[in-house]
Amino acid sequence: MARYTPETSAEIETIIQDALLKKTPLKISGYGTKTGLGGQVQAADELSLAGHKGITDYQPEELVMVARAGTLLSEIEEALTQKGQMLAFEPPHLEGFYGTEHAGSLGGAIACNLSGPRRISAGAARDYLLGFDAVSGRAGYFRSGSKVMKNVTGYDLSKLMCGSFGMLAVMSEITLKVLPRPEYVASLSLKCARLAEAQSVLSAAFGSATEPSGGAILADGGEFVATIRLEGVQISVEDRLKSLSDLLASFGDLSVKDQEESNDFWANMRDISFLDKAAEQVWKLSVTPSLAPQIIAEIQSSFDIQFGLDWAGGLIWLSGSGAGLGRHIRQVLAANGGGHAMLMRASDRLRDIQPVFQPLGEAISGLQTRIKTAFDPENILNPQRVNLGGEADANAF
Amino acid sequence: MLLPEPEQNILDRRDEIVAALKSMLPKGCVIDDRTTMKAFDSDALSAYRNLPLVVVLPETARQVADVMKWCRDNKVKIVPRGAGTSLSGGALPLSDGVLLGLGKFNQITEIDYENRTVTAQPGVTNLAITTAVQDNGFYYAPDPSSQIACSIGGNIAENSGGVHCLKYGLTTNNVLGIEMVTMDGEIVRLGGKHLDAPGFDILGIMTGSEGLLGIVTEVTVRILRKPATQRAMLVGFDSAQQAGQAVSTVIGAGIIPAGMEMMDNPAINAAEDFVQAGYPREAAALLIVELDGPEVEVDYLLDRVACLMKTSGASSMRVSQSEEERNQFWAGRKSAFPAVGRISPDYLCMDGTIPRKALPEMLTRMSAMSQKYGLRVANVFHAGDGNLHPLILFDANAEGELERAETFGAEILRNCVALGGVLTGEHGVGVEKRDLMGEMFSEDDLKQQQRLKCAFDPDHLLNPGKVFPVLHRCAELGRLHVHHGQLPHPDIPRF
Numbered sequence: 098m099a100r101y102t103p104e105t106s107a108e109i110e111t112i113i114q115d116a117l118l119k120k121t122p123l124k125i126s127g128y129g130t131k132t133g134l135g136g137q138v139q140a141a142d143e144l145s146l147a148g149h150k151g152i153t154d155y156q157p158e159e160l161v162m163v164a165r166a167g168t169l170l171s172e173i174e175e176a177l178t179q180k181g182q183m184l185a186f187e188p189p190h191l192e193g194f195y196g197t198e199h200a201g202s203l204g205g206a207i208a209c210n211l212s213g214p215r216r217i218s219a220g221a222a223r224d225y226l227l228g229f230d231a232v233s234g235r236a237g238y239f240r241s242g243s244k245v246m247k248n249v250t251g252y253d254l255s256k257l258m259c260g261s262f263g264m265l266a267v268m269s270e271i272t273l274k275v276l277p278r279p280e281y282v283a284s285l286s287l288k289c290a291r292l293a294e295a296q297s298v299l300s301a302a303f304g305s306a307t308e309p310s311g312g313a314i315l316a317d318g319g320e321f322v323a324t325i326r327l328e329g330v331q332i333s334v335e336d337r338l339k340s341l342s343d344l345l346a347s348f349g350d351l352s353v354k355d356q357e358e359s360n361d362f363w364a365n366m367r368d369i370s371f372l373d374k375a376a377e378q379v380w381k382l383s384v385t386p387s388l389a390p391q392i393i394a395e396i397q398s399s400f401d402i403q404f405g406l407d408w409a410g411g412l413i414w415l416s417g418s419g420a421g422l423g424r425h426i427r428q429v430l431a432a433n434g435g436g437h438a439m440l441m442r443a444s445d446r447l448r449d450i451q452p453v454f455q456p457l458g459e460a461i462s463g464l465q466t467r468i469k470t471a472f473d474p475e476n477i478l479n480p481q482r483v484n485l486g487g488e489a490d491a492n493a494f
Numbered sequence: 495m496l497l498p499e500p501e502q503n504i505l506d507r508r509d510e511i512v513a514a515l516k517s518m519l520p521k522g523c524v525i526d527d528r529t530t531m532k533a534f535d536s537d538a539l540s541a542y543r544n545l546p547l548v549v550v551l552p553e554t555a556r557q558v559a560d561v562m563k564w565c566r567d568n569k570v571k572i573v574p575r576g577a578g579t580s581l582s583g584g585a586l587p588l589s590d591g592v593l594l595g596l597g598k599f600n601q602i603t604e605i606d607y608e609n610r611t612v613t614a615q616p617g618v619t620n621l622a623i624t625t626a627v628q629d630n631g632f633y634y635a636p637d638p639s640s641q642i643a644c645s646i647g648g649n650i651a652e653n654s655g656g657v658h659c660l661k662y663g664l665t666t667n668n669v670l671g672i673e674m675v676t677m678d679g680e681i682v683r684l685g686g687k688h689l690d691a692p693g694f695d696i697l698g699i700m701t702g703s704e705g706l707l708g709i710v711t712e713v714t715v716r717i718l719r720k721p722a723t724q725r726a727m728l729v730g731f732d733s734a735q736q737a738g739q740a741v742s743t744v745i746g747a748g749i750i751p752a753g754m755e756m757m758d759n760p761a762i763n764a765a766e767d768f769v770q771a772g773y774p775r776e777a778a779a780l781l782i783v784e785l786d787g788p789e790v791e792v793d794y795l796l797d798r799v800a801c802l803m804k805t806s807g808a809s810s811m812r813v814s815q816s817e818e819e820r821n822q823f824w825a826g827r828k829s830a831f832p833a834v835g836r837i838s839p840d841y842l843c844m845d846g847t848i849p850r851k852a853l854p855e856m857l858t859r860m861s862a863m864s865q866k867y868g869l870r871v872a873n874v875f876h877a878g879d880g881n882l883h884p885l886i887l888f889d890a891n892a893e894g895e896l897e898r899a900e901t902f903g904a905e906i907l908r909n910c911v912a913l914g915g916v917l918t919g920e921h922g923v924g925v926e927k928r929d930l931m932g933e934m935f936s937e938d939d940l941k942q943q944q945r946l947k948c949a950f951d952p953d954h955l956l957n958p959g960k961v962f963p964v965l966h967r968c969a970e971l972g973r974l975h976v977h978h979g980q981l982p983h984p985d986i987p988r989f
Contacts (some may be wrong), residue, residue, distance in 0.1 A: 112881070143829050157883075159745075159850055161849075182947060191628045216689065223690075223698060235974055239936075241939065241942075241943075243914070244914050245916055246660070247664065247847045247881050247918075248847070250917045250918045250931070252667065252699050253702050253709075256666070257695055260695055262692065276750065277749070277750065300609075304607060305719060306721060306788075308721075309718075329787070332791065332794050333788050336788045336789075340788070383689050385686070386609050386687070411689055418851055434688075435683075437692055457692070461696070462944075464682075465693050465696075467950075469694075471945035487593075
């Protein structure tokens, strides 16, 4: 097994050309921190971007940063923090979750399109990729997007790269939209006897003019704590905290988390640190927020699970065990407004015997496969990382 | 400007095609007489007109699917059309193509306040979505200038923006799901009330695909709670350079206003003559800055922005004291296009984007170009995100002026690219900017984009002749050449 660590896009091109000639697939990686996510790649050789790193352009007043794909996420965030800015999609730091040394590369964060609690208000990784250059599975170098906010001329290939798990092209340089870091953060928590009640609290908060940037529910003993995050200039956060307290007073007793407590709480949500470390399976469910309590109740009727809600109820993190768990989850989703389930963490064996990603249905699978062919006709890049086909399921949108 | 050569065998088969379409659609859904078809012969880029082969106005997704499948099987082209407000000719008909209008898809199908979504058919206007939810304190954020007329389906095709996308994003950041019909006649759903579906992001590439990949038959968007307070300020500057610098200063200070618009002196005066918005006529450039949020936040940020404007050399400043005054501030900006229409027989509205910091340089170049071409230009910008809308004033009845205006426009867009920007902001490429794509993209970049098209529409039946200057056959694009950078470039005729 060969491991290549190119330092330029030209070198990436050469490696893919050779792979094409030899017809040997490549495993595409950064530092390998998210190999626990997705199907197991069947490839003899590996192309790692760990040697292709560094911030190449950062213009805070333009809200734009350009960096090579192998740049450490921590390096990016440090440079942004120094200028009072941030990646607004709050990429998770999953070193604790996957037991890796660090949170990995920028390229990996983008390719997996993973976003933290602010997803609900600020958007996903996909909403912050302004442009990139890359080498396709055809060994063709191409560019898309640019360094401006309204960046789309032609097809928005940036959207396609986010969540492509390295299966279409190997990104070389990445252009991001960055945003000012809020000067202050505080959160409001409220304990409810029932999950549905806690969900109503989130719904009321997000339907108000208080501009929440996070909404989570965690179980606490037999009760459920809804927590809502407010960010911005301090005078505004304090004012909205008061409005929100008035709005939610009828739901129960409120408590406020200050800046430091808030930061800890939301980092814990972002990094999925609240679930049992030893759990056999961890699932990520994306659902219609108001249906989350019903979905959880139906899953609990057959399986013993631990869970937490984020994205105002639209994201369910869930841990449990049993071979039929995934199948049951997907049946429950299909009967409750659609949505999808992704197996975030499980043993290699479990990831082999059940689809990690939600099966897409026949028509969409066909499109997915043809898109793959358009970029990587010989299936050279990360084969099997994402199951593009899967069983047809009309409800599995 | 050339469209692909019409296929004679399709033109010859017109009667048969019309009969087939009539057999699969309800009465009144097929328009084939030339007089009635005239209403569809152009979109808002009205310099270009062309009669379609036939117009169909289906009523259901199933009917759209039947038409698409039949057209695929019979190799007949389709041009989709929403409200026909495209400024880039995206819905310009083809003589040998079926024009598929979505005007009958005009219902809002669901309003869900609990999950903050609206689901609507594609022919519903952008403004109708906000109108439907505003009594409950909600709105739909993207607000293109044409929002009273443009359709939500068209917004998806063009990834429309508006004056508030600096803070709230473009269409692509506000669409949660769609139902679409593929060229194969399959009806598929992407996304919904849940986020971030697995697999390659087809919803993401459909947005802004200008009707080349599929036809949207239903849309789910997120709605937002109306901010507690909105206030606008007018800031005059003695030079456009100072105004441009002020925009960067505000954003550099960590403030993202809800909107930050700029108008140059000709645009200020045209608007003032038209609606008396109270703009400073003597200013070389005017910024309209809007802040929204809780009242205390808006007051606080207005003070900060005022300070930054003063240090940037503002010559005048006014803050709206009432909702009425705020609307008056915006009235001038929102009527800038008709206002310019009053001072010139015709105008061409351009659309390009540059990095914010290049605004002063771009304005300098623009006045030089205005002199060179002997045509006046009025500028309105979405300054916050670097999106330019220069209005080139001309008289179509004067010999050669339209051509001169188009050449001027093309030079503006070349300059956008040269300054690190892009050819479009929110109007799309369409036919208008199709032949300039090579300014921004290499042949390889464009080929990779077209390979994506092949995944959806291998016979190039959906809206061909738009966006891409050269139509490569999918079989040719699919061939793999594994020699170091030596891809052959056969001499293919351009339109």
